[in-house]
Amino acid sequence: MAEHTHEEGHHHHESFITKYLFSQDHKMISKQFLLTAMLMGVVAVILSVLFRLQIAWPNEEFEAMKFFLGDSYLGTDGLLKPDRYLAIVTIHGTIMVFFVLTGGLSGTFSNLLIPLQVGARDMASGFLNMLSFWFFALSSSIMLFSLVIENGPAASGWTVYPPLSILEQAIPGSGLGMTLWLLSMTLFIASSLLGALNYIVTIINLRTIGMKMTRLPLTMWAFFVTAILGVLSFPVLVSAVLLLLMDKTFGTSFYLSDIFIGGEALDASGGSPILYQHLFWFLGHPEVYIVLLPALGITSEIVSTNSRKPIFGYRAMIGSILAIGFLSFIVWGHHMFITGMNPFIGGIFVFTTLLIAIPSAVKAFNYITTLWRGNIRYTPAMLFSIGLVSTFITGGLTGIILADATLDIPVHDTYFVVAHFHIVMGLSAIFGMFAGVYHWFPKMYGKMMNKKLGYAHFWATLIGGYGVFFPMHFVGLAGAPRRYYSNTEFAFLDHVQDLNEVITIFAIIGGLAQLIFFFNFFYSIYAGRKTTQNPWKSNTLEWTTPVNPGHGNWPGDLPIVHRWPYDYSNPDHEEDFVPQNVPLKEGEVAH
Amino acid sequence: MKFLIIIVIVLVIITAAQLMKVYEHSSRLRNKDEADVTEGETKFNAGMLLVFYLALMISSTYLFIVYGARPGLGPSASEHGVEIDYLYDVNWIILIIVYYLTQTLLFVFAIKYHQKKGRKAVFFSHSTKLELLWTVIPAVTLAGIIIAGLMVWNKITAMPENAQVIEIYAKQFDWTVRYSGEDNTLGNSNFKVIETNNPLGVVTSDLIDAKELAWKADIAKLEKTISEEGDLIPDAKLSEMKFKLERLNRQLIRLTPLRKVQTPQTDSAANDDVIVKELYLVKGEVYEFKFRSRDVIHSALFPHFRAQMNCVPGMTTRLSFKPTISTAEMRENPEVIAQYKKTNEKRAAEGREEVDFNYLLLCNKICGASHYNMQMNIVVVDTQAEFDIWYAKQKESKTFAQLAGLLEPEEITDSTIKEVIVIQEVAAD
Ligand code: HEM
Ligand SMILES: [Cu+2]
């Protein structure tokens, strides 16, 4: 094939180090992000299964605890220590939100897809992109390292609210563990910002000829808005984190006031712990969309391709991504309804928060309509996308309860909240990530993943996921607070203990199901079937590159774009797909 | 042991990889393309989607019915809680309808339009009418939800006049209650004067005087030791002492602003405060709770009363509610009886002691190792008379004046004054 020689010609002489370690090729960096996130994900899942064991059977010893955590996490009675319980919950949450679903999701797919789908040879700055990964790797290592230090890792919840996170007297994890957490987070944010700036610049400046903004695949729109959210909100977290670090190490009192602990009155005065919460959630809420939007973007692409239909309401989808992005900045107060906030301000946050439900509803209905009268191909990626839509609906609906300050009062900080955000992030966003891996694996590795294993993985994960997080709502409604080491101290929580046991059993099933995925993933890298150039018969530009694109992506000239990405089953054409680089037929009007 | 487990895992992986190879090989022989979904696979997944959909609908319905009504909590025991519960019911009905409807649409379409040979999807890219439809309908529904929610919100967050004022004080890991006494006014408080006998740091002029004397004595003692034996003390110890000295001096200075706000009224407001470890309330009375914390953020969750408020160091937060069902009445509620019977049967089987229904206050903000066990009992009595009996008993020994009396300021004053004089004389020499 002529293509082949071109491709060959494009390989520079690269050493192992520049090719695999300090690569500046966006495709390699994307794989690096994915593998790191998978490693972090394994740690976080194991931690979650361990603390679920503790919740379900609080008085039993488990070999698994000893095996994974070691003796320092266990008390003399062989049970997990209460403060270490909080520590593993904290690290689980931190890893999942930041390392898996922010670094991992955006890092993998923005890197892989942005240049390929806009028709660019690489990211605007390959060097910054490489730095972004190495900051991420360093930050991940520090977070993991904090698990094995003497006094344990940070243990004040993934939100690290002061004063708990500042005062070592209050919990041992707020010593060195917390300092490492802050350090790791600072590096993480640096990584995110470098990445996000690159994504934005690349999408704005490096689109190929004909790739108007209104011809961008929805993945690009989602990644674009995600990157903007990151650039606007992460710096606020940096400042919050640095002020916290100063309170901790230099004795300032931004967040401290009137504290008496360990038998003495501290000097700190005039600070406010609530200030931290405002700063944190100013990032924290956009963050949940930083996690979710890329998953939705991926789903748009996959649902359309595999339904063999254009995504329904392309422009409305862009509109809702923009609306969600904007609104996500003015709703943070819904995390603080019961901090003593002025009820009038609370009312305003109720209003803005519930507004977000409108663009979200539009998106959900548009996905459903895309399926209507399609010709649906059940690839594993498609199944995960259907699962995403289902969980997105479920999680979105319980969000309406939490957004309503009145209804939030009894369930705030209970397992109802844990159920809600896991259904949206722990299922929807993770499903989006899995869908993405199954769909673009051929582009990443030139091989196919095994479909049958994919099905097994999907069904076990969907059943495990719903089995864990749906019943959890009712545990919360019955008044069970989150971050409780055990529910045995309150008789009224006995009524939901059977649910807790069921949840843990599903968690074990769901956790084990991931082994199928890992096996499939690594097996397929080495021994999977070779893929064809465009295995899913897709329209977007990444499938016009050779099977194993070299550095520079396209041998020869960049493709020229003539149409939008969703010409599936266009009646003017024989084939049920028309790639973006196919010129318009005579008399055909562009969409 | 670990080593063995790892070897087993490696063996399992190798076996699986071999099996995969065989499988791949055979499917290659049958010349299947991994990207194509076969008819068999389509059927399997369509079937699974159907089964899953049915299972999801049935199990959600089961959960809504069996666990939807907050088992273990019983009906709302406060006036505003009834409104919250009602609002819940209305919202749940809307949400459940939407849930069933949209999930059904999603799964039905996903199943019905599965891949078929010769089927070509319909090119249907947008419809302004439809999109408007599902912008407007959610918008209208949400407007209703927002308005209903805010109406209740404004009502329940309004602070009533003439409510009984009670302070609830949080620290790692317990709660303390301070009744405001006959004057219904809490005395001033400040974290700087916290002590074993004064856990809430209540402030009166007498207390400030006593503190001042005690601290002055400490300072004098320290100064004396440093000036006399400074050369003999190891450096580390010396600097520690100097640090302590500085801190005491700072604390002393900080007493001045405390004294400034004290008046005879605030003193008497403080002296009749009653400090206890249990919350007694009267059915039908309106209460205003004031929350403080001394160390980290805690959250006072009253699950039975559908009420919750954070306790934040450095500020006072407030919440009001009116209990409407007494503990005794709740224990006679058939729903509650049935639930506790079930629980007690299970507890008996596990060899744990039986329990009775009790109102409880929980901590609901992560606050440290024993966060999961930071609780306090709440008793709601039927009549003021019952309350009065209990309160009179508490007043016998737990007013602030009495607790502060435990500090025995007079005694300390006498001896410390003497000591101060002696020390000053020594220093003057
Ligand atoms: C095997 C799957 C998972 C299980 C069984 C699980 C379980 C849990 C549970 C029970 C808690 C609550 C602990 C508590 O508040 O006491 C929790 C916390 C959390 N989980 Fe997961 N989870 C899983 C996966 C995920 C995923 C995929 C995410 C990604 C977003 C995630 C994010 C979080 C966060 C942010 C917290 C809050 C941590 C905190 O309270 O500080 N989890 N998880
Ligand atoms: Cu939020």
Ligand SMILES: [Cu+2]
């Ligand atoms: Cu607590």
